[in-house]
Amino acid sequence: MDIILINPPVTRPCEPPAGLARLVGALRSHGCSYLAVDSNIEGLIFLLEGNAESQDTWTRRAVNHLEGNLAALTSAKGFENMGRYTRAVTELNRILVCTSRQANAHVTLGNFSQAGLSPVSSADLLCSAEQQEKNIFYPYFKKRLLALFEKYSPHTVGFSLNYLSQAITCFAMAGFIRTACPDVKIVLGGGLVTSWMKRPDWNNPFSGLIDDMTAGPGEERVLSLAGAEYSGEDPLPDYSPFRKNSYLSPGKTVPFSTSFGCYWGKCSFCPERSEGNRYSCLSKDRVFSDLDCIIEQESPNLIHLCDNALSPALLERFASREIACSWYGFARITHHLCDPDFCSALKRSGCVMLKLGLESGDQRVLDELGKGISLEVAASALKTLRNAGIATYVYLLFGTPTEDEGSARKTLDFTVKHSESVDFLNLSIFNLPREDTREKALETFDFSKGDLSLYQGFIHPRAWNRNNVRQFLDKEFKRHSAIAPIVRNDPPVFTSNHAPFFVLNRRG
C-alpha cells in the first residue's frame, strides 16, 4: 500500500468526505495502491461507545438512549418530528461532551476544542503534535494507525484538513505518525490548508513535522506521491472506501462538486475572491455522466452538490432532464429562479432544496457587497420556488462594513414579508477576511493571537459592531413571530445537511 488518506475528526458525520472521494477516484483511475479512512466518523463513534462519566441523570439517560438515538438519526422516523430529532442530537452531544471533558476537550457532533490549544496558532498545533497522547482521540488513532501501518506499510499518509475543528486532532495524529513511524511521509491538503497557504505572508511553520503541503485541488500532487502522472482528466469520485461507515443520515448522501472556486466571484469579503481562487468546472455532459455513474454505483438517497454556486447554465441542464435521485445545493439568486416553468422543471429533475446567499434585505448593501442580486428578483424567486415545491435555505449576513442598524431592519422587514417562502434560515455575523485589502479605510485589529487566523476584527464605520448585531439578532430578529418558527425549524448541528431530509419527510 503506497498511500493512506485520512479525514481527521471533527466535522459533521453525515456523509463521506467529498475531497477524499475525489483523491481516491484519481488514485484508482491511475492504478495506484491506496487506502482511505474516515477517522471522523470512526473517532466519534469510538467516543460515543466509550464510557462517558455518567454521574448525572441527563448523561445516564443519554448513555441509555445511545442506540436509539443513533437509530433515530439514521432512519426516516427520526426526522418526522423536530423534537425527537433534537433530543437525539442533544443526547449524543451530551455523551461526547462528558467523555471529552476527561481530556480538557469539548467535542460535539460538529465541533472540537481543547483547553489551551488554539487551532489558529501554529505553535499550538505543533504542541498538539508533541502532546499527542493528551488528545481525546489518542486511544482511537493510536490503535487504528498502528494496525494500518503494520498491515499496509504505507510510505505516505495524507490528511484532508478542511475545517478548524479538525486541526488540533489532525496535528495530534501527525505527531503520532512522526513518532511511531518516522520514515512515513506526512502530507496536508484541503480547504483550510489552501486558505493558510494563500496568505501573502505564508511561511510554512510546520516543516519539521509535515513533509508536504498542497493548496487547491490535490489530485496532481497525490498522484505524483503515488508515482503516477496526472493525465489532467478529472476522475470520477470513488466513495467505495466509505460505504461501510454508518453516517448519521436517514438516507445515503453522496457529496459531489461540479466546480472549484465560484463562477461569480464578485462578492466583496468572500474568501473565494480574497484568496484569488480560480474558477474551473466540469463540462455539463461530464457532470451528468458522472451523476449517472454515481447513482448506479452508490444508489444514494440524496446528492449534495457542494459547489459554491451552481451556475445558471448548469441549472438549465438540470431543468432539462430528470436525475434518478433527489439533490440540493447552493445557487445564486438570478432571474432564472423567477420563471415558474424553470423552477417546476428543476423540481422534476430532483431538486429538493436550494441554498441561497441573499445576505441582506437592503438593496444598497447588496450593491455595495457586489452580490449582483436585486431584491425584486429575490422576492419573486422565493415565491416561485415555494410554488414549485422547492425548499429554500436562506443565508443572511449581518454586520458587514456597509450595513448599519437601518439596513439590518430592512433585512428583518424583507424576511418577515417573505417568511412564507423561506423554509430555513442561516444567520451569520460578518468576519473580515485578513487578506481583504480593498477596505483599507477600515481600522482593523487582531481577533486572536494566532498567526494562522484567517479573519481580523475591525472598528465598524457605522458603529454597528458585533455586540450590537448579536443583540439585534437575539432580542429582535429571531424573536419576531414570523421568523421564530423558521429559526426553530433549523436542524441543530447538522443544519443544511439534514434540512433536505425533513423536506423529503414532509412530502412523504
Ligand code: SF4
Ligand atoms: S456567490 Fe458565494 S462563493 Fe461566489 S463570490 Fe459570492 S459569496 Fe463568494
